[in-house]
Amino acid sequence: MKWFTILVSVLMCGSVNAADKWRGLLEIQPNIFLTIGVNVDITKNEMTLDSPNQGSFGKTPTEFTVSETKISFKDTRIQAEFTGAIEGDKLVGSFTQGRVMPLTLHKLSEKDLMSLEFEGSYLGDLDLNGKPLPVVVQVAVVANGFYTSLDSPAQQSFGIPLNEFTIDNKRMTFSSNMIGAQFEGQLGKEGYQGKFVQGFEMPLTLKKKRL
Structure with missing residues (x-):
């Protein structure tokens, strides 16, 4: 079965503090999500948008407003908009792009912010009968952890959810x-080197893509 991501950068969120990062999960298909990030700096009157699963960071929306109780956003380039109410450390609202989808974002804690060093795309090749099969592990920071997914671009398969994900400097x-698969690797000079198991073992090295 093939899973397809939305081919645009998605978004949204707000904060009444001077500068905050917010993250949420947008369900685009049953149990298939995109991570949406919004970075707000009230002192500079700036907002930027992230979509870590798609490798998109720091995009500026066409227009936005931030108040003590509400955040709204519109980007005519991707025909999308968002409106949400601030409820403590949550921003609860709806994202519209062709259809209306509920979206709740959570403000990242100091611990979450420290995990951003691991966020990004990790690329590697599986060896299938002498032919390389590229795979990409997408790692996005969300409140209290990570949201991760697996892409197989050559098979046009994207956004496969991962379970029990862990990562550190080792x-x-x-x-x-x-898909009944698992991976365990140790960090070496070329990336996380280990074995990918899906019915049988295959060597796999996953290296973080430079932005």
């Missing part, structure tokens, strides 16, 4: 219930 591990 190792990376994950599994995927959807």
Whole structure:
């Protein structure tokens, strides 16, 4: 089964503090999500948008407003808009792009912000009968952890959810219930080097893509 991501940068969120980062999950298909990030700096009257699963960061919307109780946003380039109410450390609203979808964003804590060093795309090649099959592990920081997914571009398969993901400066591990696969690797000079298991073992090195 193939999963397709929205081919645009998605977005949104707000804060009444001087500068905050917010993240939320937009469900684009049943149990298939995109991570949406909004960075607000009231002192500079700036807002930028992130879509880590798509490798998109720091995009400026066409227009936006920030108040003590509400955030609204519109970007005519991707025909999308968002309006949400601030409820403590949450921004609760709806995102519209062709259809209306609920979207709740959470303000990242100091601990979450420290995890941003691991955010990004990790690329590698599986060896299938002598032919390379590129795979990409997408790592996005959300409140209290990560949201991660697996892409197989050559198979036009994107956004496969990963389970039990862990990462630090020594190792990376994950599994995927959807495709019955798992990976465990140790950090070396070329990236996280280990074994990808899906019925049988295959060597795999995952290296973080430079932005």
